[in-house]
Structure formats: structure tokens, C-alpha cells
Amino acid sequence: MKTSIGKNYQPFEKIRLLAEVGVALSAEMDINRLLDAIIDNACLITEADGGTLYLLSEDHCQLNFVVVQNRTLQIKMGTGDRLNWPPVPIYHPDGTENHSHVSAHVALTGEVVNIEDVYKAGEFNFEGTREFDRRTGYRSKSMLVVPMRNHERDIIGVLQLINAVDPVSGRVIPFNEENQLMGEALASQAAVALSKNQLIMDLERLIDSFIVAIGQAIDEKSPYTGGHVKRVAELTLALARAINEEKEGPFADVHFTEDELKELRIASWxxxxxxxxxxxxxxxxATKLESLYDRMEIIRLRMELMKREVMENEEMGSWKDNLAFLERLNRGDEFVTDEMIERLKTIAQCSYSIDGRKEPLLSPEEVENLSIRRGTLNxxxxxxxxxxxxxxxKILSSLPFPKKLRRVPxxxxxxxxxxxxxxYPKGLSAQDLSVQARILAFADIFEALTARDRPYKKAMPMEEALRVMADLAGKGHVDRNIFDLFLRKQIYKEYALKELSN
Ligand SMILES: [Fe+2]
Ligand SMILES: [Fe+2]
Structure with a gap:
């Protein structure tokens, strides 16, 4: 929008300017740029030399200085550098309303205050303004103070404009009725734009916390995977940021935007x-016979029963060896050979007596579980x-992710x-898998290998984990370029220091 200070606007041009400002404000998503735009445009539209934007604190007890601008003094403070000016209290220490400060009065009443000369106005305390003038050599004169009301008619801030300038003579004049109306219209547009930004930010924060809470709930569900999701999310983001820093090599042309990083973060959580x-x-x-409890306990009991019969039955051989063998099988930490399965079948056929009935030592289902060749899962x-x-x-694709996060599922x-x-599940191959999906798959495996909080297995030493990852990269299971970057940038070291060092 091209506008110039000191221009003598025709009424129609002012309306057009106001409309343009409204569109520009509603499109601005960056909160600091939005605040700057509000004060810039408020000065333009009301032909003011300077202005201050206050926002009401969350507890509605004070007005905080957010942006201060003065063209004559060439001052622009606030959004870039923090304004540490003391806030304006809306209430006195005794709890009564503070109507002596003009901005507090406007925030309390919603009235517009238009003052011709602040040095001659008796109803408000302008000591702060006079002090400002003493320090800067400025002369504050006319003042327009308007409330900023949002779509719910709530006052969220106050716009205070100082010294209306006659576009022809350049002299300070009072704010005329037209400029006052323009100022009020702009303040309300600004309030709506600010509230909209605030609502979007609140909603994003809520969704983000919700996502993290779900990730933590999954981690909490099982002590066997405790902290997995959180660590995978951290590792995934570390890899993505490392890719963003690459200026050459296979990732030179890959750059994740802030939205893409957000999308990847949500996907990993x-x-x-x-x-x-x-x-x-x-x-x-944790064991092959575990369901709601480890059924090895029952087998031990059966073998106890059997032991008594064995005393009279020489054929049984060493029941102790057999029990130890079954316990070994049950742990699932070694590969089960054909010979071991044969031995298992022989033991399974032994019987014990209960209620005068002969029962096989192991049920077919127990034999099936103990025969699992690798690990504990059938x-x-x-x-x-x-x-x-x-x-x-299924769960994620049923959620209405906004367009910028559409690839999360x-x-x-x-x-x-x-x-x-x-x-699995789809047997996708390299050309189907985005860099984001490859990063997450890599992080998922590496975390599982190095995790120290799995009760049933020991964490793999880092060197061995890297060897396994190198092997997986060589076989084309994980992305070799990601593995190379992981090594070269020593991301594993940082990760080990942060996550595995205690
Ligand atoms: Fe996982
Ligand atoms: Fe998984």
C-alpha cells in the first residue's frame, strides 16, 4: 500500500485507504508486523505525528506499552526491542478505578477521548506525557485516545495518537471529527485482526499440547516403550534441521519450511x-508365554506335580534340565534351532496327573509359542x-488436518x-517414500536400538547400534544418505549426550 505522510487526502481516498488497511491487517499473520502495521496506519489515517499502542493484560488490570512511535523524534520502539516501560494500572492500589490516566479511563469506559491541548486539559493526569516532553524536547498537544474493541465487543487495548498535523501547513492541530471516526474504525479493525491472530495462536498451542499429551500417553502405556515417542520426535527434528543446513550433497536442494517442520514434528509425536x-x-x-501373566509359572507348577510322579517314573530323566531348557526358550533371546524344537516336542508329550486325569505337560498353544524362532511374538x-x-x-486420516499439515497421516x-x-504395512519403496517418512523411519529404529529403558532387553552400545544402522543402510532398509548425515554431523553423539547419558 503506497501512502505518504502529510498528504492532503480527499474524503474518498481516506475511505479507500481505510479499506486497504483493513484488508492488510486481516492478512498479516506475524504478530509483530501486525502491531507495527496498526500503529503505522493509525498515524497515517488520522494524520498523527505519533502514537502508542497499549494492550490490556490477561488479568485486565493494566495496560502494557506495546509499540511507541513518533515521527518528529524518529522514535519507533516496541516490537523489535522490548519496551520496558512500566504499565499503566487500570485500578488504584485500593481497588478503585484509575480514571486519572487517559488510556486507563478509555479502557474502563470504552469512551473516545479527543483533547485539543493536553497541557490545558484538567480532567486527566498528564505528568507522564510532560515528563516525556521534558526529556525529549517534544511538545505534546492534541491527543486522540480510542478503545480497541474486538468482535465480541471486549476492549483488548487502547490506541493513543498524538499531535494531528495539518497536511498543508505542517502545524499541530486538533484531531477533527473525520480523523476521529477514521481512528475509531481502524482501532476496531486492528482489534479484530489482533484477536483473530490470538485465537489462531491459542488454537495452535492447544493442538500442539494435545498432540504431545497423546504421544506421552502412548509412552506411558507401556514401561517397555517409555519415552520412545518423545525421543523419536527429538531425533527426527534434529535430522530435519541438519538437512536444512546442508549446502551441498544429496540434501542440498531439500529445505523444510517452518510449516513442514511442524508437520514432521506432529507426525513423529x-x-x-x-x-x-x-x-x-x-x-x-517380554517372554514367549506371556499373556496377562507369564504362563511359565503354570508350567513350573505342572512340573512340580510331575516331579512327584517322576520319583516313581525313571523314564522322565532330568526334569530340572528340562525346566531350565523351557525357561531358556521362553526368554526368546536366542534363535531356536530344529533340534531345540524336537526336544520341546518330546518334553511337551510328558504328562502329569491332575484329578486322576493324565494331561500333557504343554498345550499345543504353549508349544507353538515356545517354538517361536526369534523374539517373543507369534x-x-x-x-x-x-x-x-x-x-x-486410520486415526490420523480421520482428523481434519489443515492443508499445510495434510501429509501428517x-x-x-x-x-x-x-x-x-x-x-509394512504397504511395502512401499524408495520412490514412494518422502524424505520426511525416511527420517522418521530412521529415528524410530535408532531409538529402539539404543533405548535403555526396555526391561526385557539391554540397550545396544552406540558403536554396535551404528554398525546395525550401517548394515540396514547397506541393505536398503533405511536411507543411506540420512545415515551418512547422521554420522558426519555426529547427531548420534548429541543424542547420546542428551538422552542416554544418565
Ligand atoms: Fe515407534
Ligand atoms: Fe511403530
């Missing part, structure tokens, strides 16, 4: 949200676990995909 639906005994399955449970990403997508739900197409 919510990547395991589908685990809300995963039964805890599966998430936490096929059905692995499917349930894997399903958490499908649920993540995809990024979050792709964290178990691998570049070579061997991941």
Missing part, C-alpha cells in the same frame, strides 16, 4: 498413536503389532516402510 488399540500384553510381551501377535501403523493411518504411518519395499 503421533507415529505410534495406533498403539492405543494394541493390547498391552502384546506390546509388552505370528498373530506380530500381525497385531504391525497393525498399529494401519491404525495410526502418510508420514506417520510410513515409519515401518523400507526403501527396498520389504517394510
Amino acid at each position: 503421533l507415529h505410534d498413536v495406533g498403539k492405543i488399540t494394541t493390547p498391552e500384553y502384546v506390546v509388552d510381551k 505370528e498373530r501377535e506380530r500381525e497385531i503389532i504391525n497393525n498399529h501403523v494401519v491404525m495410526t493411518f 502418510f508420514i506417520a504411518a510410513s515409519h515401518h516402510e523400507k526403501l527396498d519395499g520389504s517394510g
Whole structure:
């Protein structure tokens, strides 16, 4: 908008200017630029030499100086550099209303105050203004003070304009009726624009806290994954910021905007949200026979019963060895060979007596679980676990993310995909996976390898974790370029210092 101070506006031009200012204010999303624009335009429209913008404090007890501007003195303070001027109290210490300060009076009453000469006005205390003049050599004269009312008619601030300037003579004159009306109209447009920005910021803060709360709830759900989501989010963001610093190499052309970083942050905090639906005994399955409790306990009891019979039954051999073998299998920390499964089957066929009935030592379901070759999860449970990403997508894609965050569901739900197409749930491959999805997948694996708070497994030493990641990068499971950056920028070191050092 091209406008000039001191221009003698025609009435129609003023209206057009006011309309333009309204559009400009409503489009401004940066709060500091918005505050500057309000005071700039208020001075322009009312032909004032200077102005002060006060905003009402949250407790409605004081007016805070936000921006102060004076063209003659070439002063512009506030948004860039903090204004540490003492606020104007709306109430006296005894709780009575402060009508002696003109801005407090306007905030309390909503009236517009138009003063021809502040040195001659008796109804308000202008000691502060006189003090300002003494220090600067300025002469404050005419003053227009207007309340800033938002869409709910609440007063959120006060606009105080000083010294209307005659565009022709350049002399200080009183604020005329037209300028007063213009000032009032602008103050209300400004208040609506400010409230809108405030509402958007409040809403964003609320959503952000909600997202973090959900991520923390997932972490809290299981001691086995405690802190996982939080650490994955931190690692993901550290990688994204490192990519943004790259000036050459494979990431030279990749730059995440603030909105994209926000999108990635939300995706990482919510990547395991589908685990809300995963039964805890599966998430936490520490042994092969664990369901709501570890069924190894029952097998021990059965073997106790058997032991008594064994006393009369020489064929049973060493029940103690067999129990130790079953316990070893149950832990799931070693690969199960064919020979071990054969031995398991033999032991399973042993029987014990209960209520005069002979029962096999192990049920088919127990045999199936103990036969799990690697880890503690059987096929059905692995499917349930894997399903958490499908649920993540389902939950997140049902949320109306704004356009700038529209990729959150995809990024979050792709964290178990691998570049070579061997991941799940969709078996996506390199060309389908965005850099964001690759970063998150990388962070998810690295956190799981190095986490120290998993009760059933020891944290991997950093060197070994890096070797595993190098191996995964070599196989095309994770992005090699991300791994190289991770090493080169020593992101793992920073991460270890922050997250793994206690
Ligand atoms: Fe996951
Ligand atoms: Fe995860």
C-alpha cells in the first residue's frame, strides 16, 4: 500500500485507504508486523505525528506499552526491542478505578477521548506525557485516545495518537471529527485482526499440547516403550534441521519450511498413536508365554506335580534340565534351532496327573509359542503389532488436518516402510517414500536400538547400534544418505549426550 505522510487526502481516498488497511491487517499473520502495521496506519489515517499502542493484560488490570512511535523524534520502539516501560494500572492500589490516566479511563469506559491541548486539559493526569516532553524536547498537544474493541465487543487495548498535523501547513492541530471516526474504525479493525491472530495462536498451542499429551500417553502405556515417542520426535527434528543446513550433497536442494517442520514434528509425536488399540500384553510381551501373566509359572507348577510322579517314573530323566531348557526358550533371546524344537516336542508329550486325569505337560498353544524362532511374538501377535501403523493411518486420516499439515497421516504411518519395499504395512519403496517418512523411519529404529529403558532387553552400545544402522543402510532398509548425515554431523553423539547419558 503506497501512502505518504502529510498528504492532503480527499474524503474518498481516506475511505479507500481505510479499506486497504483493513484488508492488510486481516492478512498479516506475524504478530509483530501486525502491531507495527496498526500503529503505522493509525498515524497515517488520522494524520498523527505519533502514537502508542497499549494492550490490556490477561488479568485486565493494566495496560502494557506495546509499540511507541513518533515521527518528529524518529522514535519507533516496541516490537523489535522490548519496551520496558512500566504499565499503566487500570485500578488504584485500593481497588478503585484509575480514571486519572487517559488510556486507563478509555479502557474502563470504552469512551473516545479527543483533547485539543493536553497541557490545558484538567480532567486527566498528564505528568507522564510532560515528563516525556521534558526529556525529549517534544511538545505534546492534541491527543486522540480510542478503545480497541474486538468482535465480541471486549476492549483488548487502547490506541493513543498524538499531535494531528495539518497536511498543508505542517502545524499541530486538533484531531477533527473525520480523523476521529477514521481512528475509531481502524482501532476496531486492528482489534479484530489482533484477536483473530490470538485465537489462531491459542488454537495452535492447544493442538500442539494435545498432540504431545497423546504421544506421552502412548509412552506411558507401556514401561517397555517409555519415552520412545518423545525421543523419536527429538531425533527426527534434529535430522530435519541438519538437512536444512546442508549446502551441498544429496540434501542440498531439500529445505523444510517452518510449516513442514511442524508437520514432521506432529507426525513423529503421533507415529505410534495406533498403539492405543494394541493390547498391552502384546506390546509388552517380554517372554514367549506371556499373556496377562507369564504362563511359565503354570508350567513350573505342572512340573512340580510331575516331579512327584517322576520319583516313581525313571523314564522322565532330568526334569530340572528340562525346566531350565523351557525357561531358556521362553526368554526368546536366542534363535531356536530344529533340534531345540524336537526336544520341546518330546518334553511337551510328558504328562502329569491332575484329578486322576493324565494331561500333557504343554498345550499345543504353549508349544507353538515356545517354538517361536526369534523374539517373543507369534505370528498373530506380530500381525497385531504391525497393525498399529494401519491404525495410526486410520486415526490420523480421520482428523481434519489443515492443508499445510495434510501429509501428517502418510508420514506417520510410513515409519515401518523400507526403501527396498520389504517394510509394512504397504511395502512401499524408495520412490514412494518422502524424505520426511525416511527420517522418521530412521529415528524410530535408532531409538529402539539404543533405548535403555526396555526391561526385557539391554540397550545396544552406540558403536554396535551404528554398525546395525550401517548394515540396514547397506541393505536398503533405511536411507543411506540420512545415515551418512547422521554420522558426519555426529547427531548420534548429541543424542547420546542428551538422552542416554544418565
Ligand atoms: Fe511403530
Ligand atoms: Fe515407534
